[in-house]
Amino acid sequence: MANQVQKLAYVDAKLGVSLPGQQTTRTLFDTNTATVGQTYFEFFKNFAGKTALETNLTTNKLDSAESMVIKSIFLNTENTAAIYADHCLLNIYVGNQNVIKDFDISFNSEPIGLSFDRLHSGVASDRRVEIRLLTDIVIPPQVNFYATLQLSNTGLVAGQKLLCEFRGYGKLFSAGNSF
Numbered sequence: 001m002a003n004q005v006q007k008l009a010y011v012d013a014k015l016g017v018s019l020p021g022q023q024t025t026r027t028l029f030d031t032n033t034a035t036v037g038q039t040y041f042e043f044f045k046n047f048a049g050k051t052a053l054e055t056n057l058t059t060n061k062l063d064s065a066e067s068m069v070i071k072s073i074f075l076n077t078e079n080t081a082a083i084y085a086d087h088c089l090l091n092i093y094v095g096n097q098n099v100i101k102d103f104d105i106s107f108n109s110e111p112i113g114l115s116f117d118r119l120h121s122g123v124a125s126d127r128r129v130e131i132r133l134l135t136d137i138v139i140p141p142q143v144n145f146y147a148t149l150q151l152s153n154t155g156l157v158a159g160q161k162l163l164c165e166f167r168g169y170g171k172l173f174s175a176g177n178s179f
Contacts (some may be wrong), residue, residue, distance in 0.1 A: 026068045026170030030055045031163045034156035038091040043164035044146040054161075062141050071168035074130045075149070078161050089150040095143045105129050125178065136168075 030043040031054040062068060073090070073110045092100040139145050147164050156162075 001022045001115075006083075024167070024170055024172055026172075027165060027167050027171060028057060028068065029165040030057065031161050034158065034160045034162065036158045038156055039151040039153065041149045041162055042146060043149070060144050060146055062139060062143075064141050066170065066172055067141050068139045068166070068170035070131045070133060070139065070166045072130055073147075073164045074163075074165040074167060075128070076163040076165075077127045077156075086152045088152060090096075091150075092137065092145070093147070094137065094145045096140055097139050105130075105131060139166075 013151060024100050028044070031050065032041045033043075044057065047055055047058055047060075070092075073092070075090075087104050087106045090100060090103045091098055092160075149162070149164065
């Protein structure tokens with residue numbers, strides 16, 4: 001079985017990415033601000049008007065010399081209400097493929113409290129959820145990606161913020177000795 005470094009190198013080689021890169025841990029995050037009663041959210045699609053504290057991207061593609069392996073998905077809301085306690089469906093798209101389809105994250109939060117990864121307690125919070133993945137998801141260079149979250153409750157309060165964060169291993173552009 002290939003580890004995350006080998007998997008990322010394999011995908012990059014298949015796509016013809018031969019530029020040198022700096023190996024690093026990587027975090028991609030995006031925040032949405034809810035309107036009254038909103039239950040459907042799209043992350044990593046619209047970056048207009050967002051500050052550096054709300055997103056660390058300007059487009060939903062990585063640079064031509066960058067790539068990433070998603071190891072965990074983190075969702076957070078600033079509200080203390082138990083929005084993840086009801087059934088919520090998470091979808092992640094890379095390119096034209098739905099790599100995570102209708103994943104119910106509610107089982108990893110309070111009060112249901114069954115942690116998927118068994119590395120932390122699911123009952124720690126009903127507004128923060130982290131899902132560690134058993135299968136690595138690769139975001140290749142220059143390929144669109146985004147996530148959607150469908151809540152089953154009646155919606156959120158206007159102005160409430162939701163954060164979606166991908167955490168994992170990545171490769172950044174490194175000029176090496178070429179400059």
